[in-house]
Amino acid sequence: MAGRAQIPTKSSALIAMIADEFGVVLLCWDTVTGFLLAGVGNVDLRRKTNYLIVDSKTTVKAIEDAFKEFTTKEDIAIVLISQYVANMIRFLVDSYNKPIPAILEIPSKDHPYDPAHDSVLSRVKNLFSAESVASGRR
Amino acid sequence: MMEDQEEKGNAENGIGRQKQVKDEYLLQFLDSLDGYLTLLDSLSSTLSQGWLELASARHAMGASRINGALLDLKVHAAATSLKVSEQDVDSMESQPCFTLCKWASSDNGERSSGEEKSLSPQLRHRNNSQLSGIISSPVSFSHFFNFFLSCEEEKVSTRTGTPLILVDQQQRQKSLSVFGVLVSPKLRSAQLSFERALETLVEIANLHTTMLSMFEQVHKELENTNG
Numbered sequence: 001m002a003g004r005a006q007i008p009t010k011s012s013a014l015i016a017m018i019a020d021e022f023g024v025v026l027l028c029w030d031t032v033t034g035f036l037l038a039g040v041g042n043v044d045l046r047r048k049t050n051y052l053i054v055d056s057k058t059t060v061k062a063i064e065d066a067f068k069e070f071t072t073k074e075d076i077a078i079v080l081i082s083q084y085v086a087n088m089i090r091f092l093v094d095s096y097n098k099p100i101p102a103i104l105e106i107p108s109k110d111h112p113y114d115p116a117h118d119s120v121l122s123r124v125k126n127l128f129s130a131e132s133v134a135s136g137r138r
Numbered sequence: 139m140m141e142d143q144e145e146k147g148n149a150e151n152g153i154g155r156q157k158q159v160k161d162e163y164l165l166q167f168l169d170s171l172d173g174y175l176t177l178l179d180s181l182s183s184t185l186s187q188g189w190l191e192l193a194s195a196r197h198a199m200g201a202s203r204i205n206g207a208l209l210d211l212k213v214h215a216a217a218t219s220l221k222v223s224e225q226d227v228d229s230m231e232s233q234p235c236f237t238l239c240k241w242a243s244s245d246n247g248e249r250s251s252g253e254e255k256s257l258s259p260q261l262r263h264r265n266n267s268q269l270s271g272i273i274s275s276p277v278s279f280s281h282f283f284n285f286f287l288s289c290e291e292e293k294v295s296t297r298t299g300t301p302l303i304l305v306d307q308q309q310r311q312k313s314l315s316v317f318g319v320l321v322s323p324k325l326r327s328a329q330l331s332f333e334r335a336l337e338t339l340v341e342i343a344n345l346h347t348t349m350l351s352m353f354e355q356v357h358k359e360l361e362n363t364n365g
Contacts, residue, residue: 013219013220013221013222014216014219014220015216015218015219015220015336015339030189030192030193031185031189033192033204034185034188034189034192034328034329034331034332034335035332035335035336036313036316037313037314037325037328037329037332038218038313038329038332038333038335038336039216039217039218039240039241039309039310039313039333040216040217040218040219040336041214041216042214042215042216043212043213043214044213045213047213050216077220077222077234077236078220078236078339078340078343080339099233099234099347099350100222100234102234102236102343102346102347104339104342104343104346106181106185106339107181107182107185109185109189112182113178113181113182115175115178120346120349120350120353121171123353124171124353127353127356127357127360
């Protein structure tokens with residue numbers, strides 16, 4: 001059918017993770033470690049992992065590069081990103097509009113989830129606030 | 139005059155149907171939005187529990203036994219993966235549907251689904267014959283533990299009558315073995331908590347795509363109304 005967006009189907013896709021673990025050593029790794037315990041960790045033949053642990057030494061450029069890499073890889077279906085880390089590359093996250101991989105912002109141990117910063121919810125809020133302003137003018 | 143009234147009636151019916159469609163899109167969007175926020179709240183609770191259990195395990199086992207240096211950097215495939223299928227929303231649009239495949243076995247070089255598989259009678263028979271062998275031999279503690287877990291899995295599914303989910307206990311144990319042979323029960327609990335978090339995340343992902351799809355529809359309708 002003309003104009004119908006094609007969704008690539010996959011029988012075995014990966015979950016990628018970009019999680020923040022700021023703070024001292026005892027507080028590090030928890031989110032990524034937990035999900036690795038659940039079996040989502042993948043290391044390919046080039047010894048590249050499907051996760052990035054963000055610490056105090058990780059630059060914004062490195063986070064951006066990891067985000068771009070995970071969102072362009074064909075074998076990744078969902079990218080989990082701590083909302084705190086997503087705020088560092090907010091422009092990149094908000095401008096992403098492909099259905100796959102899906103970008104999910106998750107809370108981290110030190111930074112609880114804030115709906116006001118979620119990229120989808122803020123888009124919805126902007127739409128409805130613009131609509132209420134427009135209807136007010138009418 | 140009769141024709142004018144008929145035309146007016148048809149126009150009113152058309153407007154009514156349009157309004158009904160718009161309301162339907164809006165309701166579906168709001169419904170998915172509500173589900174999304176509820177699931178995120180549930181995810182936060184599950185993750186909090188997982189973090190607490192991980193911290194308890196670290197306290198019990200020591201920080202040297204649970205740290206990032208132990209993460210497995212050898213080449214290995216993910217034991218838990220996703221299946222992406224296409225779901226038709228309408229004739230012009232489709233959206234992805236995610237299904238979690240937990241602990242898919244990769245022993246034969248092929249990945250099996252690991253989800254919604256029923257235990258065959260052959261497997262049940264094998265479990266019964268193994269039972270007497272393990273009790274008589276005092277050696278394999280871990281084998282007995284794995285066997286016990288798989289028996290419990292079978293019991294639960296038989297009792298509920300729901301489709302059985304085949305969980306690869308060896309993969310789960312392998313994931314834990316990164317932190318040593320004997321691990322704290324809290325670490326096992328943390329593993330289960332994060333597994334539950336993964337299930338919630340897949341539900342969130344599906345609602346996320348539905349929400350985005352409905353949002354686009356509502357946005358289009360609003361633009362048409364304003365235009």
